[in-house]
Amino acid sequence: MKRTSRDIRTANRYGVLRHVVAQSPVSRQEVAAATELSPATVANLVGELLDLGMLVEVGYEDSDGGRPRGLVAVNSSGAALIGVDVAETYIHVELFDLALTVLARADEELRPRENDPGKVVAHIADAVSSVVEQAGVAADRVLGVGVSMPGQVDREGGVSVFAANWDWHDVPLLRLLAEHIPYPLYLDNPLRACTVAEQWFGAARGRNDAVVVNLGTGVGAGLALGGTLHRGVSNSAGEWGHTTLVLDGRQCHCGNQGCVETYVGAPGIMRNLRELSPDSPLLHPDDQTATIEALGRGLMEGDPVAVKVVHTTARYLGAALADLINLLNPEVIVLSSWVAAALGEPLLAEVRAAVAGRALRRPLANTEIVLCPIPSNPVSLGAATFALEGSLASVGRKNRRTTPGDRATPRNRATPRDRTTPS
């Protein structure tokens, strides 16, 4: 019973903006058809977004003999959003306009095993300053900064609860960042960042039930169920990497045995390779990135060992994805992150075949499996989207602190284009 009419209004506002971002310019009628919201609700929400300067009116389209339909588009330059991808060895920051086009990028390298929170915070702050300066955006146009931090995070408290790689426990990351960064800050982890990116810009857009599978060093499954991100009671849903695929199987760093991650995460794939061909030149014993990339190149060249390793990995991955299909009955499963990108279509084809051999007929017939279609870094994009969602969620609340730049001109109208005469 925690879902309120404010929540649904916020979700509908996301839905409208998502559709306009993707389809600009677009009529309110098209938005209503695509979102299944009533024309009155859409008119109302579009009005709010125009008032906020997030959308602009851009003219009219012909409408087959009826009255001409007003078109709205996202007001790209109305505001800026920043997304921060904190990883083990680097910090990658991007600044976006409201159409979520990248305007500036900055990278900071982290020394291996650098784990001092103060130093990490300083790197993030430097990169954020850098992108704002590069893009020449006024400070009052920055709607917010979304930070993706690996591991378990308390998003409401802004705390990194546990980050395995750095052995962080309860680091108050947003409080530390707020000492250096003058914009609203939003925290979550890469799994949820990728999922939100797919909901807004990728394969989960317009889908009610989607699963975004992150295949990297670790693996996880972001769950977008009933049109919203399923977080669970303590914001830790999605630990599919630590579900059992082989009872009493391979030892996992979580303490259990046989976890999905030990078979399909990058180190697990390296082990699949080592077990099949211990002396393969594809194997870079201390470098998982190089090994996965070598496998990807091997696939292109038809290297039989690479083909065999991907076949074996797909057998494990297919069984674990069939579990998600049988349990959750999603419309789409998206394979995301760097391992999925490196092994690409050959992995996808093997995985689809393996899933078809295992999932139940009825849910299988309703599930598509695709590679992540987002061409840029989905983590920083998703992190920026957290900032966008955060600023939309605060619309209508008392003392809204930051508003997009064009707010002073309500219903800011761009020069009409594509104007047609009613026939």
Added chain:
Amino acid sequence: MKRTSRDIRTANRYGVLRHVVAQSPVSRQEVAAATELSPATVANLVGELLDLGMLVEVGYEDSDGGRPRGLVAVNSSGAALIGVDVAETYIHVELFDLALTVLARADEELRPRENDPGKVVAHIADAVSSVVEQAGVAADRVLGVGVSMPGQVDREGGVSVFAANWDWHDVPLLRLLAEHIPYPLYLDNPLRACTVAEQWFGAARGRNDAVVVNLGTGVGAGLALGGTLHRGVSNSAGEWGHTTLVLDGRQCHCGNQGCVETYVGAPGIMRNLRELSPDSPLLHPDDQTATIEALGRGLMEGDPVAVKVVHTTARYLGAALADLINLLNPEVIVLSSWVAAALGEPLLAEVRAAVAGRALRRPLANTEIVLCPIPSNPVSLGAATFALEGSLASVGRKNRRTTPGDRATPRNRATPRDRTTPS
């Protein structure tokens, strides 16, 4: 984007009625506090339910020096609901008043392998007539009949898509039933019936994220996520029994190997017993019910074989439940159905220990595991609740066909009781 303001209003209506059913008599203020809805929304929804004759006003309570607060209660006799539990060997039908108290029961036995749809329909129709007659309820007071049918169902079309035990394919069950039964009909399967029963009357009430695990001949997991039943894109979510626990493990009737069901369903538990002690007197080779009941009695008596079998079963079940905890991060997992009832507290204790050894710390700390607290048959109760939800969902729609009996007297007021003088 399929969730509309009508959906949320319906969900809120369920929430208010659920709370009043559980706590009658209760003030609007208490309902608002418990449901987190605004006082104005609660007043509005309570008004609707009073108009429908589902609630009645029953007096006032003292309120510590303020104005006396009006109390409302469920109008038990305002309408009747019927729940039908169709199983392999029997049909069990119950008629409930609006407080979901059983007023009448009827059972029909099915001959082994009876699978003719016409005969099954006739048995259901006979049992439904019988409970209406027994209870002496006027036909226009019956809000509807919920039917729980095992297997895959198309609830909107009213079709039994696939029922493995009877080899039914695409049987238009509700259309056939409508020829004999003059009340609105609602179809779903037992997994979802049990889950809805827990949401309304059991351990999932007031919980945002709950998993109801059915342990019977087959096993499944009903998912109540974000406060609503998660159905998936084709209403087949919850097939946890057919997720892989042991890759290449025991052969399952679904065609795969190593499914959860083959280790923790009743036939799986029989196999666990046979592998541990092939000559045990607890084993009734052709009777799973008798075997599980013998194990339950054995546990009471401290029989070492029974204890060992439950320990082994709990190891499998604990791993599979840890998967649900890690993936979904629920507030509560409910162990339901006849195997859970038969093995009871000893199974629960072993399962809790096994889960504690496997689930990740953070989600584990936030999940309770409990036995189903519903004292009656949760399937027929849940099926009746489908009829209640169905009739609530139709409130406000054009041409509502059936209304509860007291509709002619709007805001039907019972004699005030417990009236107190404002202090």
